[in-house]
Amino acid sequence: MDTALNSNGFFPRSLDGDLVRQRIRDLESGKVGFYSVGLYPASLAYNCAMQQEEPASLLLAARPGRELLGAFSQEALEGMDPDHVATVERMGSHLQNGQRCPNTLKDLLQRCELVVLSANSNHVEEDLQEACRLREELNREHVVLACLAGSFSHDHIANESYVLCEKVPNLGFFSGFHRHGALRNPHDSFTANFCHPSALTALLAARMLDRLSPNIQVSPGIHNVEGQYIKAAKNMSSVFAGFGYTYHHDNPGVLPTLLTLLLDQCLDQAATVSMARRNRQRLYNRQPFPLTELGYGVQRIEAALVRGGDMEKVRDHTFAQLTAMVADVRGSMMRPVSGNPTRNFQAGQVLAEHMRAEQRCPQSMDELESWCEDAGLRKGGLEGLKALRYWPQIARKYAIPVHDASMVNLLYMAIYGQSSTKDVAFSVMTESRELSNYCQESVRPTHSRRYADALQNLDQPEAMDLVVNAVIADNARRLIRDDSGLEESEANAEPPAYLKAMNVIENAL
Template identity: 85%
Template sequence: MSLSTAALLNSNGFFPPSLDRDQVRQRVWELETGKVGFYSVGLYPASLAYNCAMQQKDEDNLLLAPRPERELLGAFTQSAIEGMDPNHVAVMERMGSHQTEGGRQPNTLADLLKRCELVVLSANSNHVEDDLIEAIQLRDQLGRQHVVLACLAGSFSHDNIANESYVLCEKVPSLGFFSGFHRHGALRNPLDSFTANFCHPNALTALLGARMLDRLSPNIQVSAGVHNIEGQYIKAAKNMSSVFAGFGYAYHQDNPGVLPTLLTLLLDQCLDQAATVSMARRNRQRLYNRQPFALTELGYGVQRIEAALVRGGDMEKVRDHTFAQLTAMVADVRGSMMLPVSGTPTRNFQAGQVLAEHMRAENRCPQSMEELENWCEQAGLRKGGLEGLKSLRYWPQIVRKYAVPVHDASMVNLLYMAIYGNSTTKDVAFSVMTESRELSNYCQESVRPTHSRRYADALQNLEQPEAMDLLVNAVVADNARRLIRDDNGIEEPETADEPPAYLKAMNVIENAL
């Protein structure tokens, strides 16, 4: 993604810069009857379209356009297609085509830009940036600069030339993001309902875009938000965490005591990572201070939720949790880590189940990502749809780019080491992931910041003068209400005892990532 391309999308809103009230009023009415288009019809947009076909009276609200030389229903298995209602399939086919003198022709991206007011680029990270560049160029050529563009890619993007990984919405801050929890089979259930968020950094654009998406089906409730970057980061992070959740359910099904801790930590760390990424927003002050109305008008309970730490005697803001008020966004994380009472879990969750099955059978971690992907392919999971594994590939670059603290990413770090570590590291990761006691210890200890473990270590080593001095200083300082500086550390005591596997894993991760 070139900087010039990102700059071209600075004007990604529904309204021209006009002060003419009549012109604005006319535009509002146009949006009230405006259409939504999905370009690149994968499993999620196709399932959503089927849900709309089951429910809506006016099928013209939603248009589809498959990628060139792709079938509209190509993402579905043949058995899934056979289980669909032919009438609903016919509606979907009309959504994906238009009438010409020579008969019906498949819609293209240009057709969506001509006929829709909101176009969601639905491709995964392999294609979405190229699609965005093409959409911007076509939008200008067609004179449709006020068609809003959005994406729903759930993995990190990667620039092969610059060798850097990033969140696309952070690279292009005005790009909209659409996300919500779903299981593709459940979207074809006429009685089930779902929540979603449409996020755009301009509150008015977010509100209008969410209304357009909300009209598609009474089964899909869409609310507005301004946290597009956080939403996309969370989707990528939860896809990785969902792999670990699937592993935990499958491997530790006879050890249910560790699961609540594991799942809670996976959820919390997704949100904490996104809160750290939120602090890195280039438009953060504008996001809160230059909106047409307060965020509470969108459904946020409060205007901001920020977390701070004392550093060097000063209170420093380190996280922005405001986005966590978007219920659908949090539900997406939580739902992706649950084993459903009916139907199948998400594809990334299933990949974790496959990982557990083979680690138990082989008594080892996968030798490489390629081996894990082969295991998934053998189980009927297409590797192209496993966004969690794709995001994991770029994880070290993401951690460095957004300065994600190690203690906020310990679970994904462990999963990464199990797949990409050397043989010694894989052995340690295997012990931690497969032994319930090691895993629970790791969950408890790895969430502490490195400096916060000094006092716990000191209590275990009171015979060491440095350890006793550290605790004495803490008590004296507390009594005198003086601050303790972070440099009162202690040296690791020399011991002949072999450290437990969870400590080995923490040491490897803290030194490697």
């Protein structure tokens, strides 16, 4: 699959200026296709229909055996404008021998320059394989492929879980915050990101998506892996947020801490995953123009820890400059002023109601899913619960520190833990004081609690000595003459020649 997507870009490898110029003109009038139409693509199409009588730039295709608008409830369909519905249905069909025929994936690849595979993680990989096969068969290898799946993928044969965009690095990713009902509001506006490891491809694809509706602003980015990871992580966190809002609605003091921690841990986890990218150096060093041209404020934002006396980079937070991506996380953890929250948030609300009524955690994921089904939530649309199934494998694969995932770990324990573990999880999740203490203490790395523990045990000589030595070391540092001047001169020192040479070689090769 990697090989099939090595050329997932808009342009052939040509130095012919006229050919490139014509291709750019083609893209300016090119179409966008969404295959496997669920709630989000259908709602986006409806938004386009509200803003334009005949949107010429968007095409749809349902999965075989599925209805184009089948993801909507009957109540939602009854609330839609029939003319707009008819427009959406025309987006999903074409004339053949004077009759309307439903579009297929093959039709989208023939008529579009950008195709977004919209299936969830159950089907997106098989769709990608089929799209690659058809693209080659049709000689349309410069149609760019992207996905928007919001869960982790799983190889049942190898028993391995992963982020699809990390396995297929050149796959585009389209993401933004949305509530499906809100997308059908003609007066509301939304933001989204289209991410692709090629800045040029991201820029052009985002422009194509941005033209679909004046109410949807799409910005480019290069962080497809991080974007897809965040989507899965925030879906899990949204479940916990829904639980927190519902169970602790009488304890508003704990909510800001809980929600802030859920947001921060999503971003910190993605920053750790970012360091594992196989194409990380190429991502930053081989772009045709600086990332600031895409809207990033700075080229890189990296975090480091002192290990063995040396500073070691452990996180890459550059992606956090993509506003829509962060807004997606934040928005999915909020209860809206009007309308319904996200489906994963609603699953958390269901969890809270049953844990309060039953005074226990769910006995299994199957029981939790049955609770959700009884509440009118289809388990197939609850990507957060699916992502949680594969969480231990994901945490191991990407070496995510325990203190950066303490909230997801707690939720996982509540659903998948042993009986005694679930009892502990129940106490922590349902008692405000326990939860706030957990939020405060669980974010500390295990190797970074020595001084906090020492202050709790000053009656022990070893603990007192540790604090005393820290004070003496700090005082000694302050007594060193010209301490600040030394730091300033080191910061302004020009890098030696060998570092310059290494930088040139790394950037050129």
